[in-house]
Amino acid sequence: MEVNPDLVDFIPIGPPVELPFFCGPLDLLLHLIRKNEVSIYDIPIVTICDQYNEHIRAMQELDLEVAGEFLWMAAWLLQLKSKLLLPRAVEEEGDPREELVERLLAYRRVKELASILHDKDLVRQCIWPAGVRPDIGDEEVELDWEEVDLQLLAETYLDVMQSFAAAHPPPLEVLPLRYTVQDKMREIYHRILSDNLIPLMRHLNRRPDPEEAVALIVATLELVRLGAVRAEQRDPFTEIYLRKGERALDETEFQEPEDEVVDGP
Amino acid sequence: MDRDTLNALIEAVVLTARGPVDADSISLATDREVGEGAVEETLKEMSAQWEEAGRGIRLERSAGGWRCITPAQLDHYLRIFHGISSHQKLSQAALEVLALVAHRQPVTLPEINFIRGTNSSAVTRTLLERRLVRLAGRKKVVGKPFLYRTTKEFLLHFGLDRAEDLPDPEELVEAETASDA
Numbered sequence: 001m002e003v004n005p006d007l008v009d010f011i012p013i014g015p016p017v018e019l020p021f022f023c024g025p026l027d028l029l030l031h032l033i034r035k036n037e038v039s040i041y042d043i044p045i046v047t048i049c050d051q052y053n054e055h056i057r058a059m060q061e062l063d064l065e066v067a068g069e070f071l072w073m074a075a076w077l078l079q080l081k082s083k084l085l086l087p088r089a090v091e092e093e094g095d096p097r098e099e100l101v102e103r104l105l106a107y108r109r110v111k112e113l114a115s116i117l118h119d120k121d122l123v124r125q126c127i128w129p130a131g132v133r134p135d136i137g138d139e140e141v142e143l144d145w146e147e148v149d150l151q152l153l154a155e156t157y158l159d160v161m162q163s164f165a166a167a168h169p170p171p172l173e174v175l176p177l178r179y180t181v182q183d184k185m186r187e188i189y190h191r192i193l194s195d196n197l198i199p200l201m202r203h204l205n206r207r208p209d210p211e212e213a214v215a216l217i218v219a220t221l222e223l224v225r226l227g228a229v230r231a232e233q234r235d236p237f238t239e240i241y242l243r244k245g246e247r248a249l250d251e252t253e254f255q256e257p258e259d260e261v262v263d264g265p
Numbered sequence: 266m267d268r269d270t271l272n273a274l275i276e277a278v279v280l281t282a283r284g285p286v287d288a289d290s291i292s293l294a295t296d297r298e299v300g301e302g303a304v305e306e307t308l309k310e311m312s313a314q315w316e317e318a319g320r321g322i323r324l325e326r327s328a329g330g331w332r333c334i335t336p337a338q339l340d341h342y343l344r345i346f347h348g349i350s351s352h353q354k355l356s357q358a359a360l361e362v363l364a365l366v367a368h369r370q371p372v373t374l375p376e377i378n379f380i381r382g383t384n385s386s387a388v389t390r391t392l393l394e395r396r397l398v399r400l401a402g403r404k405k406v407v408g409k410p411f412l413y414r415t416t417k418e419f420l421l422h423f424g425l426d427r428a429e430d431l432p433d434p435e436e437l438v439e440a441e442t443a444s445d446a
Contacts, residue, residue, distance in 0.1 A: 023358045024383025069383050106380050109434035113364035114357065116432060120423050121360070125352040126340030127325075129421070130280065130333040 025073035026107040028055060033104070040104055043097055045084050049077040076100070179212045184219035186254045189228060192244050200231070200240040226253065266298050271307055285330025285421070328420035329427070353395075358388045363397055367419070367428050371401050371412035389413065397422065 022028040032051050033040055056074055059066050083096045095101075191198055200220060207213050220242065223229035227247040233240045266274075278286055278294065288305035295304075308331050312324035325334045335343060344350070355363065362385050365377050377385045392398045401414040415428050425431065 021357070023361060024381055026382035067383065073382065103380075103382065107382060110361050110365050110368075110380060113368055113431065113434045114360035117360045117364055117367075117423065118355070118357075121355055123337055124423055125354075126337035127424070128335040128340070128343055 024067075025070045026104060027111070028052065028070070029073070029104060030108060030111070040108070041101060043100070045077065045080045045097060049074075049081045052077055178209075179215035181215055181219045181222060182254050184212075184215045185223055188216070188219055188223060188242065189249060189254075192229060192242060196244065198242040200242055202239065223249075228253075266295055268307075271295075271299055271304070272311065275304070275307060275311060279324065279331055279333050282332070284417070285326075285328050285332040287330040325424060327424045327426055328417045332421075356388070358385065359392055361385075362388045362392060363415070363419070364434075366392075366398050366413045367415050367431055368434060370414045370428065371404075373404050373410035373412055375408075375410055377413075 022031065029048065029052065030040075032048050032055075033043060036044070036047065036051075038044055038048075053074055056066055056070055059070070080096055080100065188198065204213050204216060207216065220229065220231065223242075223245070224231055226245075226249065228245045228249045230243045230245045231240050232243065274295070275291060278291055288308060289301045291304045291308075292299055292301040299307075308324065308326075312326070312331070315322060315324050321335060321339060323334050323336055324331055344352075358381075361381055362377055365380060366372055369376070374386060374389060377389065389398065393400070395418075396416055397419045398413045399416045401412045403409040404412050420426070420428065423431075
């Protein structure tokens with residue numbers, strides 16, 4: 001008979017281990033104590049310890065992540081087991097299981113109360129207060145998969161992009177400088193050398209680009225500051241004439257100053 | 266104030282109030298014409314009357330006051346009406362932490378972890394989000410851990426007047442141990 005190789009993997013090796021979900025090592029221990037029908041005050045540590053370890057192994061075989069606290073409890077049980085197997089050296093030391101019993105009792109109380117809350121919860125969640133239930137908004141809308149077609153997907157995409165765009169306005173775009181102050185300084189200076197005189201306002205009025213006009217003005221101010229150009233005006237609001245100043249500039253002075261930053265447009 | 270007016274007033278108050286209403290504030294609304302005790306008596310009577318079949322509104326005492334709720338058996342239809350497929354269930358771990366906080370409050374996370382023998386921080390966070398527990402200051406010990414208490418929502422959800430109304434787990438366990446023996 002041919003065996004389907006896909007099925008072989010699913011044949012369990014060894015006895016099947018029941019693996020209910022446990023809320024921690026104490027939960028597992030209580031389960032074992034109840035299953036073995038032993039008293040919590042007189043735990044047969046050897047039996048319980050072996051069964052506990054079997055559970056841990058089963059969890060590991062199932063690739064469940066065994067949390068550290070389960071291993072810590074395994075170590076504690078092993079320690080108790082070894083203590084109980086050894087002949088008692090000092091009789092008045094008391095029962096080494098005492099602390100474990102205390103912990104189990106405390107946890108059992110919590111479990112009892114939790115189970116009462118569980119029963120109450122089952123009934124109480126069916127009770128509605130006046131007005132809209134506050135957690136209605138928290139419910140995720142359940143989509144019928146049939147309804148999700150490409151159209152809906154595209155619409156959702158557009159919705160998402162729209163809300164993204166609304167939340168993220170376009171950033172300020174910083175364009176490269178089209179006119180530099182240095183170029184304009186050179187331009188004005190050479191023009192003065194050849195023409196001897198520039199009517200600044202007329203010159204500016206012929207430049208429709210405000211960026212160029214700003215570069216021109218800053219360049220003019222810079223040239224005046226350096227003493228290479230003199231600006232003259234006969235009356236307020238009349239034409240400003242640029243003439244050659246007392247200083248002659250060489251080409252290096254048109255380079256951008258290293259530490260003295262001249263703000264361009 | 267005659268009986269009918271008092272009954273009507275109480276109905277109107279519990280209908281319009283946001284949360285549970287105590288008898289004292291209703292008495293105050295009548296300018297103390299009706300005493301707190303008389304209001305409380307009337308509330309109890311009304312609560313019993315509303316229990317009858319054929320009514321969709323119940324009067325319940327929880328979280329220190331009275332409020333309107335629906336009978337549990339209507340849940341099926343209400344869920345369809347409000348478009349809710351199922352209620353959010355509390356996990357076993359969440360119920361354990363809730364039980365611990367309710368019984369030993371104020372209590373810190375390390376204490377909860379110790380008694381449960383397992384890490385409970387994720388579960389506690391869920392309970393905080395669901396507003397069933399709240400932070401109540403810090404304990405003055407090393408590390409100053411947060412203290413947790415149950416909330417009014419917790420009382421309302423479980424229909425308790427006060428957290429102390431929960432049964433004492435000691436008694437529960439003792440009863441079980443006695444039946445074991």
